[in-house]
Amino acid sequence: MPNDKELNNEKKISIRTGLESLRLDKFLADSLPEISRSRFRRMIEAGDIFVSGKQAVKAGQTVMPNSLVEVEIKPAPQINLDPHPVEFEIIAIEKDFLVVNKPSGLTVHPSTSNIEEITLINGLLHKFPDLTEFGGQERPGIVHRIDKGTSGILIVARNERGLTEICRLFKERLIQKHYKALVYGQPEKEGLVEVPIGRNPVHRNKMSCYGIAMKDSSTRYKVDKYFEDAALVDVFPKTGRTHQIRVHMASLGHVLMGDELYGSGRKHQAPRLMLHAFGIEFDYFGKTYSFNSPISEKITTFISTLEPAEEPN
Numbered sequence: 001m002p003n004d005k006e007l008n009n010e011k012k013i014s015i016r017t018g019l020e021s022l023r024l025d026k027f028l029a030d031s032l033p034e035i036s037r038s039r040f041r042r043m044i045e046a047g048d049i050f051v052s053g054k055q056a057v058k059a060g061q062t063v064m065p066n067s068l069v070e071v072e073i074k075p076a077p078q079i080n081l082d083p084h085p086v087e088f089e090i091i092a093i094e095k096d097f098l099v100v101n102k103p104s105g106l107t108v109h110p111s112t113s114n115i116e117e118i119t120l121i122n123g124l125l126h127k128f129p130d131l132t133e134f135g136g137q138e139r140p141g142i143v144h145r146i147d148k149g150t151s152g153i154l155i156v157a158r159n160e161r162g163l164t165e166i167c168r169l170f171k172e173r174l175i176q177k178h179y180k181a182l183v184y185g186q187p188e189k190e191g192l193v194e195v196p197i198g199r200n201p202v203h204r205n206k207m208s209c210y211g212i213a214m215k216d217s218s219t220r221y222k223v224d225k226y227f228e229d230a231a232l233v234d235v236f237p238k239t240g241r242t243h244q245i246r247v248h249m250a251s252l253g254h255v256l257m258g259d260e261l262y263g264s265g266r267k268h269q270a271p272r273l274m275l276h277a278f279g280i281e282f283d284y285f286g287k288t289y290s291f292n293s294p295i296s297e298k299i300t301t302f303i304s305t306l307e308p309a310e311e312p313n
Contacts, residue, residue, distance in 0.1 A: 011073045017063055024051065025059035027069065045199065048072040058213035079110040079138055086123025091153065091291055096162030096284075098128070098141075101293045102154050104272045108145040109138070124156060134160045143167050144240060149258070151296045152179070152277025165284065170240065175282040179235040179245055180224070180295055182274035182303065183254040184263075186231055186312045190222040193248040197241045206261060207243045209251050217241045219248040227306040230257065234278075245275060271298050 015031050028040050028049075041059050043049050049056040050070040051063055063069060089101035100120070102108065107119045124141060125131055131140040141156040143166045155175075157163035169175050198211030218238040225232045231254070235245050246262050249255065255263040258270030276299060281290040 013071045013073060015069045015071070017065060017067045017069065019065050021065060022063050023059070024049075024056060024061050024063050024069070027063050028071070031069075032071065043071070043074075045204075048074065079115040080117065080119075080122065081110070081125065081138070081140075082122060083126035083129065084118050084122035085126055086118060086120060088120060088123055089293075090127075091293065094289075095158070097158055097166060098124075098156040099280075099291050100124075100154050100156060102146060102151060102277075104149055104151040104296060104298070107148045108154065109142055120154070128158070131156075131158065134163065144170055146277050147243065147246075147273070147275070149273030150275045150277060151293075151299075153280045153291055153293045154277070155280065166282075169282055169284075173238055175280060177237055177240075177277065178279035178281075179237070180276045180278045180299075181221075181233045181235050181245060181249065182257045182270070182299065183231055183233055183249050184257060185229060185254045186226055186309070187221070187223060187233065187249075187252060187254045189311065191220070191252070193217075193219045193221070193252065195248060195251055197244060197247055207241065207247050209247060215239075215241055217244055217248065219244060221249070223311075226309045226311055227303075228309045230306055232303065270302055274299055274302070 013032070017027060025037055025040060028035070029037055037059070040049070044056045044059055047055050048071065051061070052067045086106065088103060088106065090098065091101055092099040102120055107117055109121045110117055110119050121139065121142070134140070141158065141163070143155055143157050143163060146152060146154060155166055157166055195209045195217060196214040197207050197209060197217040198214035200206040200208040200211050216239065220236045220238065222234045223231050224234050233249075235249075237244050243262070246256055246259055250259075250262045257263070257274040258272050259274075276295050277293065278295065279290070279292040281288070283289075
């Protein structure tokens with residue numbers, strides 16, 4: 001069993017499985033309890049874990065008996081968790097959770113690729129220092145996230161009770177999310193996209209409907225208003241996969257305006273990613289909560305420049 005010093009230095013650890021088939025994450029957790037499951041997931045995504053010479057693709061994959069599992073331990077970088085003033089709107093303050101309006105351009109939490117970036121976490125810790133008193137994770141209070149370019153509603157847990165219950169609600173898909181998106185083209189009036197999403201095998205910062213470690217994904221949408229070669233769409237994702245709305249709408253041929261990662265050709269020169277987390281609703285210990293966040297001014301100003309169009313035939 002490696003000691004703490006070994007786990008904090010760059011090192012490759014090789015472990016042989018026993019006579020039973022096991023999930024990879026369970027085998028790793030049992031073999032290396034000093035490392036958290038969330039860190040194992042990040043290591044898998046980074047390509048640092050191999051099973052029988054092949055790069056692991058997901059935490060839940062099955063490891064066969066007498067397999068060689070190799071783990072490349074890299075020092076965990078010390079991310080920036082210092083309190084720092086950050087501009088964001090507080091929509092609601094409840095005993096167990098907060099609801100905030102994240103502006104576009106602000107990352108929710110620090111990452112290993114940019115450990116010094118000032119994020120929403122730094123702003124939350126500046127306004128609510130008690131968030132450091134529970135969890136002890138790298139992402140105190142964060143129970144879900146939205147992309148850096150996306151604006152809108154985000155729930156933040158304030159204590160262990162809130163963290164446990166809201167995570168359960170998200171896991172069981174009991175939280176209804178409502179987004180507003182401006183897309184290229186004129187999609188059908190409404191539709192349902194149920195296409196699995198996985199990591200792009202070539203571009204690790206992208207997701208794909210033909211990726212690796214595919215997970216079921218479901219997105220319902222309804223067009224709010226048509227414009228010439230564009231549409232404002234209400235989007236209701238049932239699942240919460242990374243870049244889900246952006247990937248699903250792109251799969252229909254209707255890329256989000258301002259999406260430089262998945263888009264091509266920007267006829268309207270959108271000033272930002274045209275995606276806003278507009279509303280959220282859930283039941284919390286017998287009480288129904290519903291919150292909305294007005295579409296950001298940059299989006300509404302840009303929409304006002306578009307020419308309205310009739311519903312396509």
